[in-house]
Amino acid sequence: MLGVSGVEVRPVGAAAYDGDVLVVGGGIVGLSTAYAVSRAAPGTRVVVLEKEEGPALHQTGRNSGVIHSGIYYRPGSLKARFAVRGAAEMVKFCAEYGIAHEVTGKLIVATEREELPRLHALVQRGRENGIPVRELGPAQIQEYEPEVRGLAAIHVGSTGIVDYRAVAELFAEASGAEIRYGADVVQVDRRADRGVAVRTRAGDVVRGRVLVNCAGLRCDEVARLTGDDPEMRIVPFRGEYFELGRPDLVRGLVYPVPDPAFPFLGVHLTRGIDGGVHVGPNAVPALAREGYGWGTVRPREVGGTLAWPGSWRMARRHWRYGAGEVHRSLSKSAFTKAVRRLVPGVTAEDMVPVAAGVRAQAVLRDGTLVDDFLIREGARAVHVLNAPSPAATASLPIGREIARRVLALL
Incomplete structure (x- = not known):
């Protein structure tokens, strides 16, 4: 029997299903969901469909590796609750399974007087979220970071660093899920009485009782394949990074005071678990969902972004901010200038380009x-439609929340 999308749907019966739960997307959120389902309901069969040839190759594997404290997020929001809880759980998880990590703390530094009210607001927000925060003056800043200059700062003690790709790989192993790589989902047929069937680009058909959409950069597309209107679109923003050629200039993690009008944190410096110091990211429109450089252009995807009314309304509202980000993307000296606001000793020669990410x-x-x-x-579907940073930090509680919703549908 063929469904409305042309995917064959078999009659109900245990043998009809390849798995109870089909998870589309093998990033850290999809894999943490598989892990959480296996913990909450042992024996539930989970199949993860990942279009790449390995796990965590996009947002999960292309970030600063920071365990976020949750200080930036509105009290009571999912981000705030999941980040605060997730940071503590991530440290415990890594310690239990021997994944390299470190609780380093971080500085958020005000370099201009107009930033001071926003810095004080972060102090209050941190305390409302139950996060350890210490206010610092100029001399105290240099006790933590001798090369950093600022008018004031706050030290956030619960921030840390980890390799999230290693965490995702452990989720995959510990979940016991069947993980199919190279499985790019192109069709979905959903019948209330017969479950869900998906067809991959290779022509394979995979059947399950419930579908979980953790497709990240393509989550809106997958939602539409199921017939659900996500009422949003993914607009990809590329974050470009440099590595500091003189890592001794920074001991830990140093951030500017963010603009609360944007979900981006600004160019910051983060010492990774390998000892190197990443500088970035900026946030520029990407010309493809996986557009990791200006040379990667996919006209169909650009057209989809331009066809969404929200893209134009966003651009009219934030064009000044966006122009500054594009300028820093095209000018290494402008990028360096942004870094020098925090660490005056950094030069353009210290900045070595490394792999970019896309949000x-x-x-x-x-x-x-x-x-x-x-x-x-x-x-018969759960869609994760916005899970940017701090999703990796919060992956354990997010996975449990998705698993709770999924199991209620079985």
Whole structure:
């Protein structure tokens, strides 16, 4: 029997299903969901469909590796609750399984007087979220970071660093899920009485009782394949990084005071678990969902972004900010200038380009940049439609939340 999308759907019966739960996307959120389902309901068969040839190759494996404290997020929001809880759980998880990590703390530094009210607001937000925060003056800043200059700062003690790709790989192993790599989902047929069937680009058909959409940069596309309207679109933003040629200039993690109007934290310096110091990212529109450089252009994907009314409304609202980000992308000296606000000793020669990442930013029809995690349900489907940073930090509680919703649908 063929469904409306042309995918064959077999009659109900245990043998009809390849798995109870089909997870689309093998990043850290998809794999943490598989892990959480296996912990909450042992014996539940989970199949993860990942279009790449390995796990965590996009957002999960292309970031600063920071265990975020949750200080930036609105009290009571999913981000705040999951980040605070997730940071503690991530440290415990890594310690239990022997994954290299470190609780380093970080500085958020005000370099201009107009930033001071925003810095004080972060102190209050941190305390409301139950996060250890210490206020610092100029001399105290240099006790933590001798090369950093600022008018004031706050030290956030619960921030840390980890290799999230290693965490994702452990989720995959510990979940016991069947993980199919090279499985790019191109069709979905969903029947209320017969479960869900998906067809991959290779022509394979995989059947399950419930589908979980953790497709990250392509989550809106997968939602539409199921017949659900996500009421948003992913607009990809590329984050470009440099590595500091003189890593001794920074001891730990140093951030500017963010602009609360944007879900981006600004160019910062983060010492990774390998001892290197990453500088970045900026945030520029990417010309493809996986556009890791200006030379990667996919006209169909650009057209999809331009066809979404929210893209134009967002651009009209934030064009000045965007122009500055593009300028820093095209000018190494401008990027360096942004870094020198925090660490005056950095020179352009210290900045070595490294791999970029792309953020899957959900944008609503009215141009609003979705700030919180966004999880929606359809018939026999759960869609994760916005899970940018701190999703990796919060992957354990996010996985449990998705698993709770999924198991209620079985």
